[in-house]
Amino acid sequence: MIGPIKIPILHFLKITILLYTKMGEVSLTEEVKYERTPFGKDMLKHFAFDPAWKNLNHGSFGAAPRAIRNKQRAYQDECDARPDLFIRYRYPKLLDESRAAMAKLLNAPIETVVYVSNATMGVNTILRNIPWHDDGRDEILYFNTIYGACGKTVECVAEINRYAVQPREMHVTYPLSDADVVKVFKDSIRASRAARKFPRVAIFDTVSSLPGLRVPFEQLTQICKEEGILSLIDGAHGVGHIPLDLSAVDPDFFVSNAHKWLFVPRGCAVLFVPVRNQGLIRSSLPTSHGFQPKTSGGGTPSSLPPAKNSKFVNNFEFVGTIDNTNYLVAPEAIKWRDEVCGGEKAIMEYTSNLAREGGKAVAKLLGTKILDNDEHTLTACNLVNVLLPLEVSESAIPGTNTVKSADKYEVTLKLQKILIEEHNTFIAIFFFQGQWWARLSGQVYLDITDFEWVAGKLKDVCERAGKQGFLESKN
Template sequence: MGEALNTQMGEVFLDDQRIPFGKEMLKQFLFDSKFKNLNHGSFGCFPRVIRDKQQKYREACEFQPDPFIRYQYPKLLDKSRAAVAKVLNAPVETVVYVPNATTGVNTVIRNIVWNTDKKDEVLYFSTAYGSCAKTIEYISEVHGSLVESREINLTYPIEDEDLLTRFKDAIKASRASGKRPRLAMFDTVSSLPGVRMPFESLTTICKEEGILSLVDGAHGIGHLALDLSALDPDFFTTNAHKWFFVPRGCAILYVPERNQPLMRSTVPTSHGYVAKTGSSFRNPLPPNNKSEFVNNFEFVGTIDNTNYLVAPDAIEFREKVCGGEKAIMEYCHKLAKEGGKAVAKILGTRIMDNSTETLTKDCCLVNVLLPLEISPSKVGGKNCIDPGNQAIATEWMQEELIEDFNTFMPIYFFEGQWWTRLSGQIYLEPSDFEWAGAALKAICERAGRGEFLNVAKKV
């Protein structure tokens, strides 16, 4: 038991255990030797040593379930929260764990008490992550006319100043229609397309306009240098399992103390909830002196949350094996952008960026235009696909990349064109992007010849 619960830093790694990025670092991860992981941004991954540490916690729980879950787990969780709070430069009492960023967004939106004068609006961008945008749609549906949504359409490439202008214009339009822009949700880095958003300026505008800011930082910790005390959003959620090498699913929800009274319940509601009218149902877990907010999120139903406990070990891996956050981010940002350009050169296309290159600045994701045309007729020298086959062709290409190339790259149709999104990560190197370019070129040529139609006919 003692060995399994030993959480002192340094028990896993030596003081000097740096490993070069690229193929040497790849050995630290659990991928099949034939699989090339170019889509880190969707589900992340974690080193073998973190897997082993999590297993120790699982074993400790199985040795003595009640003592571990009721008494040891809360202490370990507090240490873990303190570790990630330091990385985010946030007070530890403002940081709790949730399973994923979608849960974080749902927790915030479902806890807001909408005004009864039927004027509240939630603002969000057309590139919002689907599940989060659907949460806004759901709230509007359930609450009827109490709260409505206002989508801000984005077309790419777009300059940051133009995006901010559209945001300000949406606020003005909301008020001009007699509505109250109550909350705005926006990304740090959007999903598809995978581009950096000016979330710092958007947060500032929300403060100036008296609007609650909800930052979907799914691509946040481990991806961007974050300082939540300086940013000071009203709500911020970020996945630790995407870029921070923590096992799935693990995310952080940051709520400054001024807004914690608004977060009445977890999703789902559990033992930590305290009804304003009092409750005859007691909390069966040991009492503590933590804030109502922290206590609320400490235990949310019985589930394996040992992944929350290994965040300090992931931090240690990143520091001692990788050389620290700055080294990791600099490598991944540069690899994504230069690797994307190399792929675009092979394909004869371009990456998605604006004139000031802010879409790819400090970003581990890159979007590359595919050499495919949407056209009802063939065009000489072009890979053409009929508009009616757009969805079928897209899914076929993704599946064929798995079947024939042992990889996965998100392919999506956006603003009349096909794009792919690639991820920069410390276990990849430039040659992997050159390989990706050749694979994409081959799959686009096959799609242009209509190979996907043969599969569709068989189905």
């Protein structure tokens, strides 16, 4: 009788990869070469959008090219073929390679970079790990334009810590110059200390969500250094969107979605914690095998192979059983952007210019304006906010685009629903500073005609919203 055949692990992998290559799947052993594609509608062939759908809201959920999704699916197939081999031995190696590619893109040391599922998870991970002082003086500073989920996180952290830490909102009214934003920040720090509080952490965006505006995060980070405040940058709209150099900015914490603007499949975000602060981050969310208890016993031994990285990196390597093959394809996304699009600089120049010029075109047709300051720093990104021709008052005025104040949120939801159901698009419409705005995204697969097209649709729905019975009508 012939005994069991012993085949080395790497040989198993080669057999698995070969089998799936023969079945028509993406090869994981052969390097793919991509061809340059012009920006605009030619780029649509790389994405899986329904031909009838106009994707003018890339900023919310992103979109990954087919080639990147196929690469991820090849890893999924490899995992399904031999789950334990892939998850225990192959995945950690691939994850380190992906972390290295992301670290290079951000100009950050590899030991400072890990992955989490999204920016909200990153913000939660930081705030729920900070050891707050027990004298009740700690404060978390944040602007009133904070992303909604992160704002609720601040409130929740205060609540579960029995208000050992308190939130302090910093109010800005746009448009503002960068210097004015900095002044509001400095004034808030002074106000916190005047109230005998301790401003412990400050959260601010790279580019805020609603409205979509670039924030002078570099200057705010520097102020935090000078004032002894921990800086937490919510870069949900960061990597792949605007130029980033984390070694130069040197924040205390930074998180950025890779699935929005870098074309990595959702959900994937990079979490940056410099070595000086890694001792503060005791656990991932949820706590998993990488956690190192301070008890003498050291906790239950892990059944996973011995970790080769630092305690911080190991904390985030295996966080429960979940499909994180999207974390592995960041290098392929970066390569795709280089070869198909011409690199980060070319992408950012096209998309930011398109957002700015497209926003102006929409505003011109609507007879309104875009939200910007005199220095045009607010629009130095891929998002643009256009004022809608809708007014709000205590009572609707017949014959005008006027909505009752009490109905403003219901009207907002209905406007978005009509755009989806009748026009196969979605626009982030929001009520801000007493007015309605539409946030539009610039992206490599769009051109100016897409903005001109949506301008007509926005004009139509705004005119309908001002008519009597709008909320009662079927559409």
